[in-house]
Amino acid sequence: MKRWDVKEKNFDLIVHENKVINSLLISRGINSKEKADIFLNPDLRLLYDPFLLKDMDRAIDRIDEAIKKREKIYIYGDYDVDGITSTAILYRAFNKLGVDVSFYIPDRVNEGYGINREAIDHISSLDVDLVITVDCGISAIEEVEYAKEKGLDIIITDHHECKERIPNTIALNPKRHDCQYPFKGLAGCGVAFKLVQALFKFYDLQGYEEFLDLVAIGTIADIVDITDENRIIVKYGLEKILTSDKAGINAIKQVAGIKDKISTYNVAFQIAPRLNAAGRLSDAKIAVELFITSDNEKAMQIAKYLDQENKKGSKLNRRY
Ligand SMILES: [Mn+2]
Structure with missing residues (x-):
């Protein structure tokens, strides 16, 4: 080839x-x-304008409306590292904006990947107004219609390949055929990060860089090409991991034995497998908790748990 x-x-x-x-x-x-x-x-100033993503203006308008009307927002994620970090990025950003925000991660075994009707039933029973998907949703045409019938508005953020038809709703995905965004290779968390970048720009807030640690972890774990904008994300994100003040980043670093040096290797082979252990256990929510808590003790407990489960998992793999 x-x-x-x-x-x-x-x-x-x-x-x-x-x-x-x-x-x-x-x-x-x-x-x-x-x-x-x-x-x-690779310089942060060279990150592309997030509003180059098709539908970004519509997404920001809808979120602004949600904030003004004090609506409840649900983030619909995924159980792999890309989905976990995407969820944590949006959760933290909305928290900062004072939004009433919760998240949903489907169970790997019982539900599988993507949006499903039972999950929509559950979310719509909770007085939710707006659902924002991360790392999934771009092929869920029927499920999105079902959610709309139930009175939910949906914003999709995804990076998976787009079929000819996509759901009839606001959808951020650089791979959309009608999207002029200059780089198609963002991970799901990269798209979530662009949404945060746009929100911060819209509200004239400083500090979108604080999410780069999480974006770098998801980007490296998702094995997308580290070229173009991903190079900027990974370069600054790795630095950010070392200096992060997030309880969960510091806890996972500690159990993985990462101190004052870090490379993509450390993320791919030491951090990512511990987070994936949560998905295997049908317990990916706990990995999101790790990255959204500000409680150091709780973060350390989760990190140690993931570390143990990861060790058990790798023993199993060796045996069979
Ligand atoms: Mn992904």
């Missing part, structure tokens, strides 16, 4: 004035000066 890759690359393009660097960049698939800039100098 690599051969075809090379053939498709246009070595006549000029993305950098130095010829050697230019061909190196082109061979990596970097096809614009803007992308070359990000590659050579």
Whole structure:
């Protein structure tokens, strides 16, 4: 497959004035000066404008309405690391905005991935007005219609491939065929992060960077390509993990033995498996709790529990 890759690359393009660097960049698939800039100098200021995502303006309008009317918002997540971190990012952001927010993570064994009717029944019984999905929803056409019949409004945030038809609701996904966003490779938590970036911009709030630790964990764990905007997220996110003041980040670092140095390896092979242990146990909620609590003791208890369960799991894998 690599051969075809090379053939498709246009070595006549000029993305950098130095010829050697230019061909190196082109061979990596970097096809614009803007992308070359990000590659050579990943800088937070080079993060794309979140409003370039199709429907971002509509999403912000609907959320603003929810905030003004003091509506209840439910985040609908997923049990893998991308879904867990996405949920925690939005939860923390809404908490900061003073929103009445809760979250729902489907059970891996009993419910499986994505939105299901029983979950919608449950959520709609709780006086919820607005549901925001993370890392799922872009193929749930019927379930979204069902939720609307039940009086729920839904905003989808997702990064999975889009079929020709997508649900008839506000939907953020860089892979939408009608979305002009310059980078298609965001993880689910990357899309959630863009929503937070847009909200902070809209309300003129500082500090969206504080979510980069969680975005980096989800992005690395989801095995998306660490190119383009993901490079910026991972570079700053790894630094943020080391200096984080989140109870859960510090607790998981401690059980994973991470102190003053960190790489994508530490996240992929030490942090992510411990979080995935929760999903395996049908207990992914607890991993979200880890990342939204400000109670150091509670965070440490959860981290130790995940650490033990992960050790049990890896023993099982060795035996069979
Ligand atoms: Mn994902």
